[in-house]
Amino acid sequence: MESLRYKTAIVGASETTELGNIPDKTPFQLHVDASVNAIKDCGIDKKEIDGIATTMNPVALAHYLGITPKWIDNTQVGGTSFLIHVRHAAAAIASGLCDTVLVSMAESGKSRVGQSSNSNFSDSSLEGLRDSSFPGQFESIYGVYGPTTQFGLGVLRYMKETGTTHEQLASVAVAQRKWSNKVPRAMYRDLITIEDVLESRMICYPFHLLECCLVSDGGGALIITRSNRANNFAKDPVYILGTGESAETPIVSQMYDMTSSTAFKISSKKAFEESGLNQSNIDHLMIYDAFAHLPIYGLEDLGFVSRGEAGAFIEQGNTSPGGSLPMNTNGGGLSYTHTGMYGMFAIQESIRQVRGEASNQVPNVEVSFCQGVGGMFMAAASLIFTNSPPD
Amino acid sequence: MTDKIYRKPIPIPTPESDFFWSKVAQHELWIQRCIDCSKPFFYPRMVCPLCLSQNIEWFEVSGRGSLYSYMINHRPAPGFEDDAPYAIAIVELEEGPRMMSNIVGIENTPENLILDMSLRVVFEDVAPDITIPKWCPDEN
Numbered sequence: 001m002e003s004l005r006y007k008t009a010i011v012g013a014s015e016t017t018e019l020g021n022i023p024d025k026t027p028f029q030l031h032v033d034a035s036v037n038a039i040k041d042c043g044i045d046k047k048e049i050d051g052i053a054t055t056m057n058p059v060a061l062a063h064y065l066g067i068t069p070k071w072i073d074n075t076q077v078g079g080t081s082f083l084i085h086v087r088h089a090a091a092a093i094a095s096g097l098c099d100t101v102l103v104s105m106a107e108s109g110k111s112r113v114g115q116s117s118n119s120n121f122s123d124s125s126l127e128g129l130r131d132s133s134f135p136g137q138f139e140s141i142y143g144v145y146g147p148t149t150q151f152g153l154g155v156l157r158y159m160k161e162t163g164t165t166h167e168q169l170a171s172v173a174v175a176q177r178k179w180s181n182k183v184p185r186a187m188y189r190d191l192i193t194i195e196d197v198l199e200s201r202m203i204c205y206p207f208h209l210l211e212c213c214l215v216s217d218g219g220g221a222l223i224i225t226r227s228n229r230a231n232n233f234a235k236d237p238v239y240i241l242g243t244g245e246s247a248e249t250p251i252v253s254q255m256y257d258m259t260s261s262t263a264f265k266i267s268s269k270k271a272f273e274e275s276g277l278n279q280s281n282i283d284h285l286m287i288y289d290a291f292a293h294l295p296i297y298g299l300e301d302l303g304f305v306s307r308g309e310a311g312a313f314i315e316q317g318n319t320s321p322g323g324s325l326p327m328n329t330n331g332g333g334l335s336y337t338h339t340g341m342y343g344m345f346a347i348q349e350s351i352r353q354v355r356g357e358a359s360n361q362v363p364n365v366e367v368s369f370c371q372g373v374g375g376m377f378m379a380a381a382s383l384i385f386t387n388s389p390p391d
Numbered sequence: 392m393t394d395k396i397y398r399k400p401i402p403i404p405t406p407e408s409d410f411f412w413s414k415v416a417q418h419e420l421w422i423q424r425c426i427d428c429s430k431p432f433f434y435p436r437m438v439c440p441l442c443l444s445q446n447i448e449w450f451e452v453s454g455r456g457s458l459y460s461y462m463i464n465h466r467p468a469p470g471f472e473d474d475a476p477y478a479i480a481i482v483e484l485e486e487g488p489r490m491m492s493n494i495v496g497i498e499n500t501p502e503n504l505i506l507d508m509s510l511r512v513v514f515e516d517v518a519p520d521i522t523i524p525k526w527c528p529d530e531n
Contacts, residue, residue: 136400136402149479154460160506202463204466253490254489
């Protein structure tokens with residue numbers, strides 16, 4: 001298989017006009033808003049879009065926008081789906097199935113406009129159901145209640161095996177608030193201390209409120225095309241250098257090792273191999289942070305630090321503003337926004353940083369690595385972006 | 392057995408898991424193993440997840456295990472309001488596989504719930520025809 005390195009580029013990228021609390025728009029309307037914004041961002045004629053990927057019905061979105069695609073993808077494996085859409089789009093474009101793809105994501109995670117479910121969680125397919133599914137039979141009966149009661153089930157084990165402390169877990173939220181402090185669109189911007197985190201309300205031990213993601217409304221969209229026509233648009237292209245994806249388990253209690261994500265390891269290794277780069281080449285990093293332990297797992301499983309070192313690495317400020325590895329620079333799901341499927345927002349911040357247009361811009365970002373997770377360690381995907389043109 | 396209506400989620404067996412739940416109803420914990428590669432596994436499946444052999448069998452486990460990891464939930468799921476805060480635990484069976492459960496017979500606090508503590512299975516008849524395996528500290 002030929003590598004996808006430098007075959008495609010992101011030429012349009014935008015979030016919804018509003019972000020956070022949007023009580024007057026359905027998810028469908030937010031999809032349309034984000035898609036139109038991404039189309040405007042690159043100035044493309046929508047007639048040039050011949051592929052659509054999204055977790056909603058791609059046909060519905062295509063028809064609403066007056067697009068008749070040659071290629072569709074409806075992969076839905078939770079919040080990392082949009083990273084996977086980018087990867088699949090890159091492969092489809094590289095192999096000639098289509099030329100220009102719209103990837104769209106939106107949710108009314110907070111306001112739940114137009115949704116009959118009274119669930120607090122945006123994607124009930126990822127929860128243990130009261131039915132014959134394996135999570136339904138073997139998890140729901142024990143009182144799981146959405147991601148807060150499932151995602152962190154391995155964390156105490158991880159802490160025991162590595163010596164990671166509660167303060168280090170809390171430091172993830174502290175570090176990311178330092179970033180969101182200068183991001184006007186972030187939902188939470190006030191600086192916090194480790195004590196603030198540890199004194200915030202206990203949600204699901206060992207996770208306090210400030211170690212859990214916020215809940216919001218919003219969306220985002222991307223336009224991807226062939227690299228050799230990527231210079232024809234309003235902004236400089238963001239080239240796709242490396243991609244990877246993987247999937248582990250639909251039932252979190254059956255992870256192969258609850259102190260590490262197998263899917264993180266597989267997807268990131270593949271992306272690094274494809275890109276020809278290694279960890280030392282990464283200027284900027286996004287790791288999907290629905291909860292505070294995810295950046296810790298991610299730093300280790302992606303190979304940026306050794307086993308057991310991530311907590312101290314973050315606590316010592318290495319991922320904070322001015323640190324050696326700027327991470328989650330929008331504030332992440334803990335502080336920026338989290339509609340339920342956050343992956344699109346991680347991609348958007350990687351692209352802003354590589355374009356040099358982020359609210360809290362890191363100097364001289366040439367390469368950004370974006371890691372997504374879907375469900376509760378169910379699936380994962382990795383993307384590597386650069387602004388550096390091919391030779 | 393309680394007289395109150397059981398409001399918590401109820402497991403609905405499938406053809407793969409029907410034997411598991413029928414044994415639980417008899418207060419026995421059985422899981423599967425592969426006869427070809429001899430590995431035990433959980434959740435119930437129609438093939439071995441390691442070698443895809445269909446030559447698999449059920450066997451009764453010792454009922455002993457240890458506390459692999461847990462969380463203590465302060466925002467109860469519907470039906471669990473009277474239990475909160477309650478632990479959602481991962482138990483590692485002596486035979487190797489892990490399963491989610493609740494810990495009974497001890498207050499669910501971080502001080503009481505020490506990782507790797509010994510546990511043994513107990514069976515709660517929570518409603519007519521509904522039995523759920525849980526785990527309690529094993530003093531022996």
